[in-house]
Amino acid sequence: MSYTTLAGRTAVITGAASGMGSATARLLAAQGVRVALLARRAERLEELAAAIKEAGGEALAVATDVTDQASVDAAAELVHNTFGRVDLVVNAAGVMLPNPVDEGRADEWQRMIDTNVTGALRIIRAFTADLVAAAAEGRTADLVNISSIGAHIMFPNYAVYGATKAALTYLSTSLRTEFGPRDVRVTNIEPGLTDTELADHVDNAELSGQLDGMFDALGGLSSDEIADLIAYTTSRARHINLRQLIVQPTRQA
Template sequence: MPYENLADRTAVITGAASGMGAATARLLAAQGVRVALLARRAERLEELAAKITADGGRALAVAADVTDQASVDAAADRVHAAFGPVDLVVNAAGVMLPNPVEAGRADEWQRMLDTNVSGALRVIRAFTADLVAAAADGRTADLVNISSIGAHITFPNYAVYGATKAALTYLSASLRTELGPRDVRVTNIEPGLTDSELAGHVDNAELSGQLDGMFEALGGLSSDEIADLIAYTTSRARHINLRQLIVLPTRQA
């Protein structure tokens, strides 16, 4: 699929050590985008950056924890020092820890809130000025948030995860009212069943088995397919904003 208007752009991608984040980094880099890879696992980032560089791309590995403001600030400084201003931000970092609310897993609730909501906000805060400046200069500027179909569809035992994703979906819509008039595009993507490391975070054997059964019955999307959607969206002419994208396996209701 042809992607236009991507070459020579500069992207920050969170959650880049695996899954959708890593796949997006590979694809954007192949299109000539300078990619700053943010995640906690430094070794995984270095491996990905080395592969992208070996394939002729430009990548910077930046170990960062989106749940920590100082870490995000330091990461932003490194990105700016290496690549200059950013014009594309992909918030792909996320964690899914399903359990019944009555189990009272407050540690899991806080981790999901800190990563899925506050983490995205910290990254937005760090790079919004870059996006606004790029748009004011006549260039394309994009903020892409990876939410979930769980923002709209309720699943038993996923109440807190779904609530964090609903918050991110609402945040994306609200940010369009602030950034859209300044020519910064905001896109919210809500995948359904997708093969990523999210499922590996589930420590409830019964719920893990249910997930496996859903994949067997319905099939799942690949991280590369989500990356393709992100590349397509951000490569449109700058006056076109695909603001809300729900993508599901065909069999998923």
């Protein structure tokens, strides 16, 4: 599908080294969007940027740790110096580390909070002025946050992960009251079972097996399918805000 209205826009995409972030970067770039690729794995970003450029797109690889404010500040400076003002931000960076709460894995809790919540806030802070200015000029401006159906559907042993995603969903809802009156759209996307590298982070053999069983029984969405949804959402007329999107495999209740 072609989303011609996206051409000429400038996007920042976190979590761009893999999964939904990478797929979104490829699709947006193919539609004529300049894409700044943010993630920790520099080598993966460089490979993606090279592939996008080879296909005729514009891409900038920016090694960034969203849990580190100095890293985000440096990334924002590089993006601005290279591409100028941004009008589309996709918060796709995330980490999922399920375990029973009574195991007390405080390091995992902190990592999820720092990445899934505070990391998204750092990116929002870095590029809010860009989005507001773009909208004030009459251009389309989008903030897209990738949450999860875990924000409101309970899964045993995913309490902390679900709590971080619930926080991101609430943040998106609240930000609309601040950004909407200034013509900046905020979209919260909650994917269901999706084939990404998140599952690879699970170090609990029982929970990993449960995930495998769910994919076998229900099937799963692909990262490309989530990217397609992001492209569709951000290519609507600027007065239309698809604000809350829940997407899951048909077999997933």
